[in-house]
Amino acid sequence: MSGTTLSLRTAPAGRIDMTGVLPEILAGRTAAEIEKMPLRVDGVPVALGECFAVTAGEGEALTIRPEGARLDGLGRDMRTGMLRVEGAAGHYLAQGMRGGELIVDGDAGDCAANGMRGGCLRIAGNAGDWLAAALIGDRAGMGGGVVAVGGNAGDRLGDRMRRGLVLVRGRAGTACGARMRAGTLVVAGGCGTLAGFGLRRGSLILGQAPEAMPACHGDAGIVTLAWLGLLRRHAEAILPGAMPDTSRMHRYMGDLAFGGKGEILVP
Amino acid sequence: MRLWREHPHSPCLRETRVIVNGVSIDDTYAEAFGMKATRIVITAASMTWAKHAANAAFGFATSVIACGCEAGIERELSPEETPDGRPGVAGLLFAVSTKELAKQLERRVGQCVLTCPTTAVFAGCTGDEALPLGKNLRYFGDGWQMSKVVAGRRYWRIPVMDGEFLAEETTGLLRSVGGGNFLVLARSTAQALTACEAAVAAIAKTPGAIAPFPGGVVRSGSKVGSKYKALPASTNDAFCPTLRGATKSELSPEVETVLEIVIDAVDDDAMKTAMRAGLDAVCAIGADGGIVRLSAGNYGGKLGQFHYRLREILA
Numbered sequence: 001m002s003g004t005t006l007s008l009r010t011a012p013a014g015r016i017d018m019t020g021v022l023p024e025i026l027a028g029r030t031a032a033e034i035e036k037m038p039l040r041v042d043g044v045p046v047a048l049g050e051c052f053a054v055t056a057g058e059g060e061a062l063t064i065r066p067e068g069a070r071l072d073g074l075g076r077d078m079r080t081g082m083l084r085v086e087g088a089a090g091h092y093l094a095q096g097m098r099g100g101e102l103i104v105d106g107d108a109g110d111c112a113a114n115g116m117r118g119g120c121l122r123i124a125g126n127a128g129d130w131l132a133a134a135l136i137g138d139r140a141g142m143g144g145g146v147v148a149v150g151g152n153a154g155d156r157l158g159d160r161m162r163r164g165l166v167l168v169r170g171r172a173g174t175a176c177g178a179r180m181r182a183g184t185l186v187v188a189g190g191c192g193t194l195a196g197f198g199l200r201r202g203s204l205i206l207g208q209a210p211e212a213m214p215a216c217h218g219d220a221g222i223v224t225l226a227w228l229g230l231l232r233r234h235a236e237a238i239l240p241g242a243m244p245d246t247s248r249m250h251r252y253m254g255d256l257a258f259g260g261k262g263e264i265l266v267p
Numbered sequence: 268m269r270l271w272r273e274h275p276h277s278p279c280l281r282e283t284r285v286i287v288n289g290v291s292i293d294d295t296y297a298e299a300f301g302m303k304a305t306r307i308v309i310t311a312a313s314m315t316w317a318k319h320a321a322n323a324a325f326g327f328a329t330s331v332i333a334c335g336c337e338a339g340i341e342r343e344l345s346p347e348e349t350p351d352g353r354p355g356v357a358g359l360l361f362a363v364s365t366k367e368l369a370k371q372l373e374r375r376v377g378q379c380v381l382t383c384p385t386t387a388v389f390a391g392c393t394g395d396e397a398l399p400l401g402k403n404l405r406y407f408g409d410g411w412q413m414s415k416v417v418a419g420r421r422y423w424r425i426p427v428m429d430g431e432f433l434a435e436e437t438t439g440l441l442r443s444v445g446g447g448n449f450l451v452l453a454r455s456t457a458q459a460l461t462a463c464e465a466a467v468a469a470i471a472k473t474p475g476a477i478a479p480f481p482g483g484v485v486r487s488g489s490k491v492g493s494k495y496k497a498l499p500a501s502t503n504d505a506f507c508p509t510l511r512g513a514t515k516s517e518l519s520p521e522v523e524t525v526l527e528i529v530i531d532a533v534d535d536d537a538m539k540t541a542m543r544a545g546l547d548a549v550c551a552i553g554a555d556g557g558i559v560r561l562s563a564g565n566y567g568g569k570l571g572q573f574h575y576r577l578r579e580i581l582a
């Protein structure tokens with residue numbers, strides 16, 4: 001049983017806001033009904049059918065073929081079902097996502113998984129800046145769910161993150177885990193400067209030591225942590241190769257200027 | 268193994284006898300009770316340390332009469348079977364009420380698992396109710412404890428002197444069966460012990476069942492009540508060989524020793540499977556091994572809602 005498929009007819013000049021194009025909303029609708037749904041291209045309302053060829057299917061499954069277009073807001077506020085993007089996604093991917101599974105075969109733009117509360121987001125390529133950070137104006141970032149990035153992540157990964165798990169198989173940019181409140185970030189390839197700056201609680205697990213360890217993190221020495229074994233088993237099922245293969249890590253507690261109850265773990 | 272029904276030739280024998288490999292099976296039943304139970308998984312850096320913790324936590328847990336709970340190791344777990352990839356054991360705890368079970372669980376994990384080097388503790392089951400596991404023990408961390416949610420389940424990381432004690436927040440409550448039993452009547456103590464050891468080994472292979480007494484065997488089977496008002500239970504004089512001749516004994520002259528095996532199980536099916544395994548093991552030793560009879564303990568059927576008839580289980 002196949003789901004609904006949206007294939008871009010021709011790439012428009014502007015960016016397409018895909019807010020509201022979700023598996024749970026399209027489920028049970030005919031192709032004609034879906035084609036009448038409103039979209040915005042550079043802020044101008046257009047019918048979905050003007051941009052996409054629609055093949056209606058059954059169930060809460062949706063495949064989008066962006067054909068190189070810049071599709072923003074994919075999976076925004078998604079709650080259930082399965083959404084697959086056969087290509088790259090634009091900005092604001094999975095913002096406020098609460099459930100279901102969203103798979104992006106290519107790269108994702110900035111501000112993905114902002115304010116995400118649940119579900120699973122998989123990005124096969126690279127992710128932009130502010131992944132799993134806060135929605136604009138919000139005090140806390142990602143609040144639940146799992147994000148798995150097969151490539152690299154940009155700057156400000158997990159900024160003000162509150163709960164959930166982010167796995168990055170590649171590298172992250174600067175200020176990785178900055179101002180984190182809780183949750184777990186795993187970056188297999190290490191990260192740039194300012195890692196864990198302003199970290200309150202939460203865990204930043206790095207496969208390689210950062211370019212510079214922040215001065216305001218206290219060295220707790222080498223420790224063996226049983227929960228890493230637990231996390232590894234879970235993480236390997238989502239994104240193999242992201243977690244360090246040891247539970248014996250060098251622990252830095254910090255940010256001491258912000259309570260010091262967070263941790264940076266490096267092999 | 269042979270099983271046949273021996274029809275009485277004499278009109279004075281009123282009941283059909285069932286003989287299995289020379290062992291007479293009484294036409295009686297074990298009377299068991301509904302209990303509250305949970306399963307926990309204890310892991311450690313090695314199986315040795317996991318068993319140290321488990322033996323301490325599940326020690327002094329033979330009977331709810333005075334121990335608060337009945338508990339035991341269900342089975343050993345390989346690293347592939349445990350949540351954190353380390354060797355461990357699964358254990359079962361049984362109590363008469365949810366409140367008592369929660370109390371015993373917290374005390375035993377707090378005093379025996381948290382204290383044991385390298386250990387971690389996880390829920391071994393889910394249920395319709397949650398019992399606190401690390402939920403309150405986390406306060407031992409004095410504010411340094413950390414919460415982690417992995418795959419939707421919350422765990423507590425409590426700093427201790429060898430690193431961290433990891434405890435899942437809650438475990439599940441199981442509505443289970445406790446007090447399944449059978450009595451092994453033998454020609455000698457050595458023969459009774461040999462048969463019971465075989466039975467306990469067979470029961471240990473049954474998932475979801477434990478034999479909580481020392482070595483899985485009880486020598487002090489009890490009856491309800493006592494001549495002393497303060498005691499709710501006292502020795503089962505009808506099965507005490509030394510009282511033969513002085514009391515209304517259940518023992519024939521050739522019986523020198525009676526040992527009992529008590530079983531707690533997570534459900535009715537597990538209890539039946541465990542009892543069958545234990546009874547089969549004893550019957551396999553048979554009359555040649557000195558086993559005379561198999562019987563069971565009950566209270567007239569008025570107290571326990573589960574009745575396990577020996578002959579039906581062996582059929």
